[in-house]
Every structure is written in C-alpha cells, then in structure tokens.
Amino acid sequence: MNKYIIYGLFFLASVLFASCDKGFEELNTDPTKTTNAYPYQFMANGLISSVEYNMSRNRTFNNELMQVTVAIGDGDGRVFRYDFRRSWADYLWNGHYTQLTNYKDMYAKAVDQINFNRSYQGISLILQTWTYSILTDTYGDIPYTQSNMGRDSLILEPIFDAQRDIYLDMFAKLDSANTLLSGGDAIEAVHDPVYAGNVSQWRKFCNSLYLRLLLRISHKTDVQDIVLPKIQEILTNTSKYPVFASNDDSAILRWTGEGAYISPYMTTRAQDFRATAICSFFIDFLRDTNDPRINIPEYGTSGINRLGIAPVSGNFVGVPSGYAAGSEDYTKMSYFYSYDQNSGVNSLQTEPMTGMIMNYAELQFIKAEAVLRGWIEGSVEDYFYSGAESSIKQWVPAWDVPIRTHLAASDVQWNEASDFEEKLARIHQQKYYALFLVDLQQWFEYRRTGYPVLPKGNGLVNNAEMPARLYYPVYVQSSNPTNYKLALAQQGPDEINTRVWWQKP
Missing domain, CATH: 1.25.40.390 (Serine Threonine Protein Phosphatase 5, Tetratricopeptide repeat)
Structure with a gap:
C-alpha cells in the first residue's frame, strides 16, 4: 500500500x-x-x-x-480475452x-x-x-x-x-x-x-x-x-x-514527421509494431468487400496499401479473437507493417492521419441514426452512403468508384426493406471502420448499441461479457x-x- x-x-x-x-x-x-x-x-x-x-x-x-x-x-493479461490488470x-x-x-x-x-x-x-x-x-x-x-x-x-x-x-x-x-x-x-x-x-x-x-x-x-x-x-x-x-461539411473539416492532428509532430508510433520498436496480428473480424470485411484501403495499391500514397497491412501469400488473413489459451497454435498472419525507409510500403508508424480525433464520416453516421430513430427529417440511406464513402475517401481521396456500386457488389448495400435493428446494424458495421484509430470510440459505441456484433471465442474470460469500464x-x-x-x-x-x-x- x-x-x-x-x-x-x-x-x-x-x-x-x-x-x-x-x-x-x-x-x-x-x-x-x-x-x-x-x-x-x-x-x-x-x-x-x-x-x-x-x-x-x-x-x-x-x-x-x-x-x-x-x-x-497464452499468458495472462491478454486484453482480447477480456483479461487485464x-x-x-x-x-x-x-x-x-x-x-x-x-x-x-x-x-x-x-x-x-x-x-x-x-x-x-x-x-x-x-x-x-x-x-x-x-x-x-x-x-x-x-x-x-x-x-x-x-x-x-x-x-x-x-x-x-x-x-x-x-x-x-x-x-x-x-x-x-x-x-x-x-x-x-x-x-x-x-x-x-x-x-x-x-x-x-x-x-x-x-x-x-x-x-x-x-x-x-x-x-x-x-x-x-x-x-x-x-x-x-x-x-x-x-x-x-x-x-x-466534408472530410476537409475532420479533426485530425497530422504527424508531419518534423519537430514535435513525430508520431508516437515511431517510438515503438519495428519488431514490436508488427508483432500483433490483425483480427479476422476486422480484415475479413475489408478483404471480402474489396475495400480500396487495402486492396488497390495505385490509390494509396505508395507501396501495397494505405492502411499498411501485410498480405499472406497475396491474401489478407486474420486471426480469430478470444481463442482459448493452449487450444490452438495460431500463427500471426496479416499484420501492420513497421516502418522501413527502404521498403517503399506504407506503415501506420509514419501515417499522418493516425492522430484522428473525429472525422466527417462519423458525423454522417450520427445523422443516419438520428433519421432512423425519427428525430430529424432526411434520408437514412443517403447519410449511410455518404458516411461509407467519406470513410474510404478519408484514406483514399482519389477513389472514384460509386459507393452504391461498390457496396452492392459485396451485398452490403443499404436495404430499405430491412427492419430497424438490421438497419442500425448496417449503419454501425460501416461506422466501426470510420472509428478506426479514434481513441476508444469503437468500444464506447459498442457498449451503447451492441454493434457491430462481435464473434465470441471460447477463451473469453469475464463470463464472455464485454467490459463496461476500466x-x-x-x-x-x-x-x-x-x-x-x-x-x-x-x-x-x-x-x-x-x-x-x-x-x-
């Protein structure tokens, strides 16, 4: 004491x-x-x-x-199992x-x-x-x-x-x-x-x-x-x-790499930064929807993809979260690249936009939910597509594929015939990616809404209940x-x- x-x-x-x-x-x-x-x-x-x-x-x-x-x-204190000190x-x-x-x-x-x-x-x-x-x-x-x-x-x-x-x-x-x-x-x-x-x-x-x-x-x-x-x-x-009113208004502290504006990720050793695996829940959706943030190199600033995620044998493969300790011998698959000035690939270690505070896409999804709940007039569908498009273009400004065409190709488009919960889930499926890197907002929103629905592994502790606070x-x-x-x-x-x-x- x-x-x-x-x-x-x-x-x-x-x-x-x-x-x-x-x-x-x-x-x-x-x-x-x-x-x-x-x-x-x-x-x-x-x-x-x-x-x-x-x-x-x-x-x-x-x-x-x-x-x-x-x-x-398999040791103690693994947050992905809801286990932390x-x-x-x-x-x-x-x-x-x-x-x-x-x-x-x-x-x-x-x-x-x-x-x-x-x-x-x-x-x-x-x-x-x-x-x-x-x-x-x-x-x-x-x-x-x-x-x-x-x-x-x-x-x-x-x-x-x-x-x-x-x-x-x-x-x-x-x-x-x-x-x-x-x-x-x-x-x-x-x-x-x-x-x-x-x-x-x-x-x-x-x-x-x-x-x-x-x-x-x-x-x-x-x-x-x-x-x-x-x-x-x-x-x-x-x-x-x-x-x-647009992505230009998003609140982002951009790391220029000069003076005081060097990303704190740069203080992490390269081997430690790339040691963590990408989760299958996160990567599967981006891969299966052919998301330009990982799949279209020519739209990125350089290298393989804008989010700096390493593929495995040409594909993006993740590790399931919450698996039981000792039950599987999981090998790290896709991961975030570490910075290497000679590699020519993108890395979040030097990415200027990792200082994300709040972005325009999040606001559009707030509007979509407000209309869905009947608080304001407007089109939920329009705000939904605007949010999804803005989220992608925040990272890939040159992307020019119509957002409705892009989402329909993977059957994740807006469906006006869905019920309220299905629509709310669809909004938060996209909002989850808009909140990537935004402090703890994904966790806060999950605790508020229960979305997106996360798979529960057999190794979760805490009775498999998402922690409600620290x-x-x-x-x-x-x-x-x-x-x-x-x-x-x-x-x-x-x-x-x-x-x-x-x-x-």
Missing part, C-alpha cells in the same frame, strides 16, 4: 505543477517557468500529448477489445488529467485583459469537454467540478461527479464554446496542429462533438427532453450550429479514500462489469 501512496502523491504533484510536460522548444516557452504565458502556449503541447495517450490506448486496449488486432499469446487504468487517467491542467490554464490566460481572446477560450472548452468525455466514458463517475484545483485552490481530494451531471455540464461548455467561436477572434496558425488557425473549423468540430455526446445519452429517458430537441436544433440550424487507478483508493468510497456507493463496485450511467436502463 505504501508504494501506491507514494505513487499517488507523485501523480498529484505532477498535476499540480505540470502545465506543459514536454520540451517543444520550437513551439513555445514552458508556461510553468514564466509569468507571461500566452493562451497558445498551452494548446499544441496539450493536444500532442492528449492524442498520444489516445493512440496508445487505442492500439493496445480498444483494438484488442474490438477485434481489430490480436496480441497472440487493474494497472491498465492508470495511464489514460494520469495522462488526461495532466493535460486538463494545460487546457484550463489556456482558458485562464485567454480571459486575461492582456491576452483576451474568445477563440482560445472556446477551443479550451472544447478540449476540456473532449478530454472529460473520454475519461467519464472510460471510468464512469470521475472528478470533474473539483478536478485540477490542487495548485490554485488546494483541493487535493476532489469529489467524483455523477456522470449525468458531467454530461449536462459538458453540453453547457460546448454551447459556450460555439458562442465564443462565433466571434471569430484570430488565433496563431503555427500553434494550432489541428486546423492551422481556422476558427470556423474549430466551431464545426465543437458542434460535431456535441452531436457525438448527445447521441451517446439519447436513450436515457430522464434527459431526452434536453437531448432530443438539441440534436434537432443542431442538425436543422447549421447557421447557428455549423458542423463538419477500474479506477489503485492509488486513488489511498490518495482520495473518502470520495472514492462515495463514488462506489453512487455508481457501484469498482469492477469492469459495473455499468456507467448511460449504459444502465
């Missing part, structure tokens, strides 16, 4: 005193060492670090749960709470009379909401109203807010951000790694993110009188609430014991099968 106390105190100290945790000298000055920090000095550092945390947990946790990859092996909780929690200090400092500087800028204020609120949403959807009830207040207010043991209250306040933050960004105050392009200073695109991201979060809790009857009218308002009043970090029990116990009394046991508020009936 002593080591957890020490670890907890160390983490608290890092949150209290670390506003910028990386030495991006060419981008800015460390704001912890100057009293004259500017809002932009917190922006790039925070974004780069946040995206790195998301990419790490996407690759090693989300992709294993959601059958994108399989880390072959409590220590898995620490990384994302520690990382995101540290960056929330950056985003809150960014806002504080942007309201100063000297540095007053409504756009930086709005972007700060967006980034706070984006970060808090990942935290609450991962853990459930979390420190929110009192989080990151140790340095200025000496609140070292923050309360855990109920997820319902967190969501409603996040909505308020996004409403405020939309209003602030409408002022059009200019921001520094060189310090904006997502939109290069384009404030109007930040506003579109704000409202697209708003729709993502509204949809996530739309089934909760106690908030539907708030949520459903807001979905309708955003989708029918785009002059007040502009949203993504544990709280162990050190929280000793560093914040009173509020930790109150959180459990409010939400339920600190176990992976305890459903968060939006998952409960």
